[in-house]
Amino acid sequence: MFNLTGYRSMSNTLINWICISCISSSLTLLWLHYKRKRNKSFTKVLFYDPTIKSTDCNCFRSFNIDCLSPNCSSFKTKEIIFCLQRARKSMDICVFSISNKPIANEIVNAHKRGILVRIIVCNCILVISNEIKMFMRAGITLKYQENYTNSYMHHKFAIIDSTWLIHGSMNWTHQATHDNWESIMITDLQSLIVPFSIGFEKTWQKTILIPPKIRDLTKN
Amino acid sequence: MFNLTGYRSMSNTLINWICISCISSSLTLLWLHYKRKRNKSFTKVLFYDPTIKSTDCNCFRSFNIDCLSPNCSSFKTKEIIFCLQRARKSMDICVFSISNKPIANEIVNAHKRGILVRIIVCNCILVISNEIKMFMRAGITLKYQENYTNSYMHHKFAIIDSTWLIHGSMNWTHQATHDNWESIMITDLQSLIVPFSIGFEKTWQKTILIPPKIRDLTKN
Numbered sequence: 375m376f377n378l379t380g381y382r383s384m385s386n387t388l389i390n391w392i393c394i395s396c397i398s399s400s401l402t403l404l405w406l407h408y409k410r411k412r413n414k415s416f417t418k419v420l421f422y423d424p425t426i427k428s429t430d431c432n433c434f435r436s437f438n439i440d441c442l443s444p445n446c447s448s449f450k451t452k453e454i455i456f457c458l459q460r461a462r463k464s465m466d467i468c469v470f471s472i473s474n475k476p477i478a479n480e481i482v483n484a485h486k487r488g489i490l491v492r493i494i495v496c497n498c499i500l501v502i503s504n505e506i507k508m509f510m511r512a513g514i515t516l517k518y519q520e521n522y523t524n525s526y527m528h529h530k531f532a533i534i535d536s537t538w539l540i541h542g543s544m545n546w547t548h549q550a551t552h553d554n555w556e557s558i559m560i561t562d563l564q565s566l567i568v569p570f571s572i573g574f575e576k577t578w579q580k581t582i583l584i585p586p587k588i589r590d591l592t593k594n
Numbered sequence: 595m596f597n598l599t600g601y602r603s604m605s606n607t608l609i610n611w612i613c614i615s616c617i618s619s620s621l622t623l624l625w626l627h628y629k630r631k632r633n634k635s636f637t638k639v640l641f642y643d644p645t646i647k648s649t650d651c652n653c654f655r656s657f658n659i660d661c662l663s664p665n666c667s668s669f670k671t672k673e674i675i676f677c678l679q680r681a682r683k684s685m686d687i688c689v690f691s692i693s694n695k696p697i698a699n700e701i702v703n704a705h706k707r708g709i710l711v712r713i714i715v716c717n718c719i720l721v722i723s724n725e726i727k728m729f730m731r732a733g734i735t736l737k738y739q740e741n742y743t744n745s746y747m748h749h750k751f752a753i754i755d756s757t758w759l760i761h762g763s764m765n766w767t768h769q770a771t772h773d774n775w776e777s778i779m780i781t782d783l784q785s786l787i788v789p790f791s792i793g794f795e796k797t798w799q800k801t802i803l804i805p806p807k808i809r810d811l812t813k814n
Contacts, residue, residue: 394611395618402619406626419789424745425800470763525644525773530763541777543690543750543763553745557761557793559786566779569639573777580645 415563420450422544422556451551455480457538457560461489466574467532468494471503473547478505482512494518494574494581496527510584517581529577530558531570539567635783640670642764642776671771675700677758677780681709686794687752688714691723692766698725702732714738714794714801716747730804737801749797750778751790759787 423445444450451474458465458480465484472478472495485491493509497518509516519527531541542558544550561567643665664670671694678685678700685704692698692715705711713729717738729736739747751761762778764770781787 391614394614398615398618399622402622403626406623415785417783417785419786419793421789421793421796423796423800519775524769526769526775528763528770528774528776531777541762541779543748543761549744550748554748555739555746555797556748557751557790559761563637563783565635565637566639569641570777573639573641576641576643577775580643 415561417559417561417563418453419557419559420453420542422447422450422551422554422558424553424555447552451476453560454540454546454558457534457540458484460538461487461534463535464490464492465532465534466492466571466578468527468529468574468577469532469546470496470526470528470530471545471547472509473503473505473549474551475505475548477546477551478508481514482508485509485512485514491515492517492574492578494527494529494577498526516584517578518584519580520582527577527581529573531574533567533571533574536567536571537562539563539570541566541570635781637779637781637783638673639777639779640673640762642667642670642771642774642778644773644775667772671696673780674760674766674778677754677760678704680758681707681754683755684710684712685752685754686712686791686798688747688749688794688797689752690716690746690748690750690765692729693723693725694766694768694771695725697766697771698728701734702728705729705732705734711735712737712794712798714747714749714797718746736804737798738804739800740802747797747801749793751794753787753791753794756787756791757782759783759790761786761790 424447455476458477461484465481467481472481472493481491481493491514493514494517495503495506497520506516519525530543530545531539533539538560539562540558540560542556544554544556544558550556644667675696678697681704685701687701692701692713701711701713711734713734713736715723715726715736715738717740726736739745750763750765751759753759759781760778761781762776764774764776764778770776
């Protein structure tokens with residue numbers, strides 16, 4: 375015998391179940407989407423291209439003009455400077471050579487603000503860069519590798535507040551930020567920041583403080 | 595009047611609803627977790643450190659020995675070679691200087707396998723690198739920047755099959771892979787691959803093919 379009432383009650387229960395499942399799954403997905411959007415990582419790639427300097431902007435070799443062209447080298451370097459300005463706790467810099475004046479000024483400013491600034495540079499540029507001398511005069515802890523002939527500390531990365539990583543082909547020099555074709559990335563991806571932080575600590579342990587002889591040179 | 599049967603039926607319906615909601619939400623989360631695990635991005639950071647070569651492995655300056663130490667420079671360079679070996683369609687290389695023999699051999703092998711290999715190098719290293727000459731003899735399309743004095747094509751990145759990005763401080767030279775402190779990353783993160791692909795195409799348009807004069811030099 376066919377029981378129509380039982381069948382209807384069963385199908386109603388099934389429809390209810392499907393509806394509730396759909397609603398709760400949608401709510402879960404919506405919540406996850408909101409959560410992911412809030413936690414979305416920030417990654418920016420900057421391409422330095424010297425061929426556009428004469429056509430796209432008028433601030434070549436000047437940081438005084440606030441260039442608004444995203445293709446301009448000065449505009450790109452401002453992204454790095456902006457990252458350094460955001461530092462609240464620490465600044466771990468491991469860059470072959472630093473001679474870009476606005477970047478160097480920002481590092482000294484961070485040190486003056488009480489940020490823990492640690493810098494590792496290549497031994498080959500110590501005595502020639504005025505900016506390195508400026509760091510030493512300001513009392514910033516500066517290290518370099520010892521006893522390596524024909525071996526360069528060639529890293530070009532920095533970690534700001536264990537939250538931001540700047541990494542790429544570019545030394546922080548005037549030539550690199552104005553004349554070269556370079557590529558760097560700024561990211562808050564922890565999958566990159568963690569190994570770079572470990573790498574920095576290892577390099578920091580293996581490098582030595584600038585010896586007094588070179589320190590004395592900076593007084594001239 | 596208190597209707598106990600109605601109250602029981604209501605509370606049963608509520609329990610049913612909660613149970614179904616929990617089950618469907620859990621299933622959605624499980625499915626998402628499985629999906630995310632399958633699609634999980636791969637990112638590897640390689641730190642080259644010359645100080646460990648004498649203590650941690652015995653294959654310094656030799657690629658013939660299959661070194662199993664993850665700290666060894668040869669072991670790290672194999673990660674790059676492994677990435678080049680995986681190429682199925684294209685290999686876009688934009689590196690200041692290439693003189694590492696095993697890497698150069700892998701590039702030529704890829705070209706022979708029918709992979710579309712495009713290389714951009716700095717003009718300053720064209721006439722001195724035997725590996726560049728080897729590429730030209732093999733018929734690989736090779737470009738460089740024109741008319742730039744004191745300006746270097748200083749990029750150090752490569753995109754394999756629009757799927758893998760190799761990027762960092764390291765030139766693909768013997769000195770860099772054996773003597774220097776370097777950091778590079780290998781990743782399949784599309785948020786990085788897309789801007790680097792756009793950057794490569796722009797650089798490819800702005801560079802020129804090696805002129806016949808330099809091509810002739812490679813016959814010697």
